[in-house]
Amino acid sequence: MNSAANALLTTDEPAETGAQQIRDAIRDAIVERRLSPGTKLSESDVGNLFNVSRTLARAALQALSYEGLVSVEKNRGAFVAYPSPDEARQIFAARRLIEPGILREAAARITTSEIQHLRQLLLEESRLISERGQTARRAEIKASGDFHLTLAAISGNTIMQRFMEELVARSSLVIALYGQSTISSCGHNEHGDIVSAIEAKDLDHACHLMVHHIAHIEADLDLRERKGQGLKEAFDL
Amino acid sequence: MNSAANALLTTDEPAETGAQQIRDAIRDAIVERRLSPGTKLSESDVGNLFNVSRTLARAALQALSYEGLVSVEKNRGAFVAYPSPDEARQIFAARRLIEPGILREAAARITTSEIQHLRQLLLEESRLISERGQTARRAEIKASGDFHLTLAAISGNTIMQRFMEELVARSSLVIALYGQSTISSCGHNEHGDIVSAIEAKDLDHACHLMVHHIAHIEADLDLRERKGQGLKEAFDL
DNA sequence: GCGCAAATAATCGTATACAATTTGACCGCT
DNA sequence: AGCGGTCAAATTGTATACGATTATTTGCGC
Numbered sequence: 001m002n003s004a005a006n007a008l009l010t011t012d013e014p015a016e017t018g019a020q021q022i023r024d025a026i027r028d029a030i031v032e033r034r035l036s037p038g039t040k041l042s043e044s045d046v047g048n049l050f051n052v053s054r055t056l057a058r059a060a061l062q063a064l065s066y067e068g069l070v071s072v073e074k075n076r077g078a079f080v081a082y083p084s085p086d087e088a089r090q091i092f093a094a095r096r097l098i099e100p101g102i103l104r105e106a107a108a109r110i111t112t113s114e115i116q117h118l119r120q121l122l123l124e125e126s127r128l129i130s131e132r133g134q135t136a137r138r139a140e141i142k143a144s145g146d147f148h149l150t151l152a153a154i155s156g157n158t159i160m161q162r163f164m165e166e167l168v169a170r171s172s173l174v175i176a177l178y179g180q181s182t183i184s185s186c187g188h189n190e191h192g193d194i195v196s197a198i199e200a201k202d203l204d205h206a207c208h209l210m211v212h213h214i215a216h217i218e219a220d221l222d223l224r225e226r227k228g229q230g231l232k233e234a235f236d237l
Numbered sequence: 238m239n240s241a242a243n244a245l246l247t248t249d250e251p252a253e254t255g256a257q258q259i260r261d262a263i264r265d266a267i268v269e270r271r272l273s274p275g276t277k278l279s280e281s282d283v284g285n286l287f288n289v290s291r292t293l294a295r296a297a298l299q300a301l302s303y304e305g306l307v308s309v310e311k312n313r314g315a316f317v318a319y320p321s322p323d324e325a326r327q328i329f330a331a332r333r334l335i336e337p338g339i340l341r342e343a344a345a346r347i348t349t350s351e352i353q354h355l356r357q358l359l360l361e362e363s364r365l366i367s368e369r370g371q372t373a374r375r376a377e378i379k380a381s382g383d384f385h386l387t388l389a390a391i392s393g394n395t396i397m398q399r400f401m402e403e404l405v406a407r408s409s410l411v412i413a414l415y416g417q418s419t420i421s422s423c424g425h426n427e428h429g430d431i432v433s434a435i436e437a438k439d440l441d442h443a444c445h446l447m448v449h450h451i452a453h454i455e456a457d458l459d460l461r462e463r464k465g466q467g468l469k470e471a472f473d474l
Numbered sequence: 475g476c477g478c479a480a481a482t483a484a485t486c487g488t489a490t491a492c493a494a495t496t497t498g499a500c501c502g503c504t
Numbered sequence: 505a506g507c508g509g510t511c512a513a514a515t516t517g518t519a520t521a522c523g524a525t526t527a528t529t530t531g532c533g534c
Contacts, residue, residue, distance in 0.1 A: 017311055017517075042485070053519045055292075058486090059299065066303045068396075074254060075486055075525050094396045097342070101334035159305075159331045163400055254487075279515070290489045295516090312495050312516055 019059035022050050026060060030069050030080055031145070031172045032138040037082040041070060067166050069173065081173055085223040088174040092218040095167050099148065099214060100207040102164065105155035107198045107206060114154050118195050121147055125191065141172060147191045171217070178221040190216065256296035259287050263297060267306050267317055268382070268409045269375040274319040278307060304403050306410065318410055322460040325411040329455040332404050336385065336451060337444040339401065342392035344435045344443060351391050355432050358384055362428065378409060384428045408454070415458040427453065 047057035197206035284294035434443035
């Protein structure tokens with residue numbers, strides 16, 4: 001979840017129960033890549049970090065495991081998910097399958113003010129790209145996902161929106177692991193092209209662009225098995 | 238989850254931690270309609286029922302809330318989900334969006350033995366339809382969903398498979414609430430037609446049949462607001 | 475020095491205990 | 505009788521406690 005998508009479609013429930021706050025905080029940390037895949041998330045550590053008991057820490061980690069962002073191994077603990085190349089392929093296959101449909105739904109209902117909102121996002125995004133510094137990089141990662149999430153929000157289907165949130169978050173993990181170029185949104189302004197196609201009411205073209213956009217992101221990955229960040233490979237490479 | 242889909246694609250983790258067993262038990266009860274929408278699921282009651290502490294009961298309910306099968310209201314408790322008509326529409330919209338894609342993926346990878354497996358399912362399904370008695374009805378409900386879940390399993394994408402599991406389960410809730418005819422699979426053997434189309438490698442036709450099949454299920458619903466519980470929805474909607 | 479077993483430490487799984495919140499009831503008042 | 509307020513019961517939110525499992529280290533024999 002993010003402020004941009006929230007601005008459009010939110011089921012205001014201001015009272016967040018502790019565990020949810022922790023979950024959101026950790027999720028943000030994972031998506032923004034302040035937590036590397038494979039990092040151990042001990043219940044006690046998480047609890048101490050947020051000044052809550054293990055009960056709440058556990059609940060938060062449990063929640064994140066349902067979203068596929070952390071994997072909990074019985075009697076061993078929770079770790080930031082370390083998606084396998086196969087998992088990565090499935091994530092992008094799912095996005096190719098889902099996003100054109102979302103795009104069509106969104107285009108059918110989109111209002112002029114929502115188009116404006118999208119353009120605003122694009123502006124912000126390109127601003128971040130030109131900026132330098134780690135915080136800008138993190139904001140850029142988030143902004144890049146926000147575009148897809150906002151489209152899902154516009155589609156009006158909260159279920160698909162949630163699916164997309166999961167897929168975008170996990171995509172960030174995959175890119176962190178297997179991405180080659182510094183950032184996925186490399187040069188081409190593909191998001192902008194999609195908005196233009198929507199505006200021109202050329203749905204087929206918009207879907208075409210979307211599918212290729214996802215393919216481009218995936219093409220930037222080097223999906224070869226990394227042995228659990230092995231100490232062996234780290235040296236004989 | 239179900240035995241049929243499991244038979245095809247399962248990541249055997251034999252050790253199920255208490256909470257998961259409870260979650261599965263409750264989920265089955267909801268999907269098979271032994272628990273009505275809106276039923277209160279108190280943590281203590283659930284715990285006593287399964288002879289575990291509230292901790293595990295709570296974890297199970299929490300898990301089910303992530304799947305949309307129970308709704309937990311802060312400081313009030315957990316209830317079997319009571320999907321609104323709008324939610325119901327979104328569920329079926331999501332299925333129409335997703336299932337054709339899954340079908341295409343599945344058809345591309347399907348083996349002859351898997352086709353045989355599907356036919357077996359259809360046979361079982363029609364056998365249950367002819368049988369009478371409540372246990373047969375429940376088995377029929379499950380079998381009807383198993384067809385869609387098995388297709389998802391064949392598609393080979395575990396992520397989409399999980400999405401489908403959620404959607405099928407929630408569909409069962411919706412049908413329990415808003416269904417008119419006794420059972421959704423009314424007369425027409427639509428599942429069988431889809432398998433035939435897959436076998437004939439006529440993907441476009443298969444997708445067409447699938448979309449209509451979902452539409453038929455939805456058409457059997459009477460999606461009008463029931464003032465059963467939602468005092469909030471009854472007014473602010 | 476090297477492997478292997480036992481003790482030790484760390485961490486998770488589950489239960490119980492206590493605090494906070496909500497709900498419903500009782501009781502006096504108008 | 506109807507209304508409002510206060511209190512008690514029930515239920516959830518969170519923390520702590522203890523047993524079980526896994527990882528690590530120690531110590532011994534070779």
